[in-house]
Amino acid sequence: MNPLIAPPLPFDMKPRARDAVRDLKLQQFVGNATHLKDTQRGGIFGRDFGHDYDELRTVARDTKQYALDHLDELLERFITNAEKSGAKVHAATTGREACEIALNIARAHGAQGRAMSCVKSKSMVTEEIGLLPAFEAAGIKTLETDLGEFILQIDGDAPSHIVTPMIHKDRVATAKSFVRELGARYTEDPTELTMIARAHMRGLYRTADLGVSGANFLLADEGAAVICTNEGNFDLSVGGPPVHIVFVGIEKLIRGACDLAPFLKLLARSGTAQPLTVYTSFVRGPRRVGEHGGPKELHFVLVDAGRVGVLASEKRDLLRCIRCGACLNACPVYRKVGGHSYGSMYAGPIGAVLTPELERAQGNTDAGLANYADLPRASSLCGACYEACPVKIDIPKFLMHDRARLRERGLSPKSEGHMLKLWRWLAERPAMFRFAIRAVRLHARMLGSKDARSGAEHSWIKSAPGPGAGWTQSRDLGIATGESFREWFARRDNKSGGGR
């Protein structure tokens, strides 16, 4: 698997974050795209619902929460109804199992001595379970048909955003890749580039043995899947090949089409500032007698891969996530460090809280948080993600929750913990606390640097020890060294008159 999104564990985020901050192209591409999408998101919600679309978010939150609270029942109902319509339903506890199920399906259709081929539409869960490497190892040639994913595939790159996977690249890089990998003529025109990819893909849809996709929603009442795309590639991947496999995390279940409307209203608006994605496709059962298109066999692979564990934990709200990507676009840290800094297919705020819970993050030691100890700390807790989330997941709360778990398990820097404990101990003793503040101010007065124009009452600390070094490597610390607030307050109280 690609080490960009499946790095060796434990994962160290800091070097990647440092490199990303210095990468001017990444800063430009990711910064511009996220700002634009975030602004447009605000715009379209304002235009369509007035600036207060809180009610819609509440409905979506409660609807999804209802589904999670009744997951057992909905799973059963989905399986019954999907099988009734002729689809086959498989359950996979682990990613490896999910891949095995797919390989078995493929083998059942493989012709001796002929390599099989697969057309795949975009799916995060297949990234999560490592489907492509498993297919490649089994000799199944797989084509990513989402344009962004296709470009990443021919470049050996990995997605860095849930919705816009090649947000870290531009069309110049794409033009070069198409010349190199497809023998195309050089063009930077987006339409021409799209036509080159289209020409390359069209024939492959017709000859593929297998179609693979993810799903945005599973409808229990209908036994159907709903897939939202902008490129129509899903419809081709389900329409051409004789067999189609839908991989889907179990948290995608909702009651049925009756509950779908709020999510369709929120998903595309939150993700790409569109009222709806260009295609909203419903898949229910294989091709029926008299129908001309659609797969002869339709499989659903329901993937757990850590989700049941999340459901039983305090972080169960995370399963409400509909993968819209709005929190990534809104996040100041994501904008600066890009997706690959998170070492996971799920980047940004939701990735920071979700990744440690995923099966793959656990490694062999059942210690996802230990393997991704930097993620909960890589946030300023600004709350932009919570504000953007269409299903109201309080991501900052879960970041704080994970920070407490890190501290309990001794996975946070010890010196920092001791300092905070000392701070709290002092804070229980007002006289000593005031003395400590006075000591800081005195330190600044004695050792800080003064500017000609800042006067005798203000000092700048230019280098500090311990955790302070992180501050002073790029910033000075300004401290007012003159009369303290309390001295001033006492003085004017005594005079019971003006004075400042």
Place this chain on the structure above:
Amino acid sequence: MRIALFTTCLAEALAPRALKATVLVLEHVLEHVLEHEGVTVELPAAQTCCGQPMLSNGLPADAAILARRMCEIFAPYNAVVTPSGSCCSVVREKYEALFARGSADHKAVVALAAKTFELIEFLETQLKIDPATLRGKTPSAAPITCHDACHLRGIHRHGSTAPYLTRACCGDVRELPDAAQCCGFGGMFSTQFPEVSTALGEEKLAHVASTGAATLVASDTGCAAHLAGLAHRKNVALRVISPAEALAESLGLLETGAPNGGNPGAPNGGNPGAPNGGNPGAPNGGNPGAPNGGKP
């Protein structure tokens, strides 16, 4: 009515002028705008830290100890007012989750949350002060711009400082581009991921520079220290003050341009290449005998 000043430890250590300004503005409003008798602004001496650093860094039990202290200390008062957006949001939003629902502690933090306010919020929503009544005698025309603490989102006050200061004529309030984005401070995040924090701070400073304002009003002591410290290191001429200071200066309760908590001019004798050419000095030429000042 008794109003308690919630100073916050960071402001006591770094920005005493913001606290002085808070007291002066509150007293001005009570005496001259509301003409209230018997309302006092008090400083509960035993207050220390609200526990935000512990809460944000995985030590909720330690934060709970300090939350209990806060409840006891502020129990006698009708309102608790602070110039710091983030400490305010901790009391308002975060304390509740530290205690079991129905417990005495839980009731106490809910009661404290209900009477704790950030200064501008207190003026606008509690005292219902029309900012137009806070216009100084000679309104400043100096360009300023405002950065709101992200934590004000939680109490639905993000973006509220600039309109209030505009209507109070605290200067020519310029719109800050991309105002919704965090400045990168984030408490200990600033030392844990210094490069990311700094990159965000630099972006914020670039937006501030683009407005042409030489004064930045930041509604949190942490954001202010981060941005002022970054500007100082980079020899960028920028004063960083609190909303309370902006109001107090405009009302003539504090001298404009005093150097506390900010960077009054380019170090190294000014930087002719810097935008705005350094700080030419107090725009209002100082104001030694502040009108309306002090108590009768």
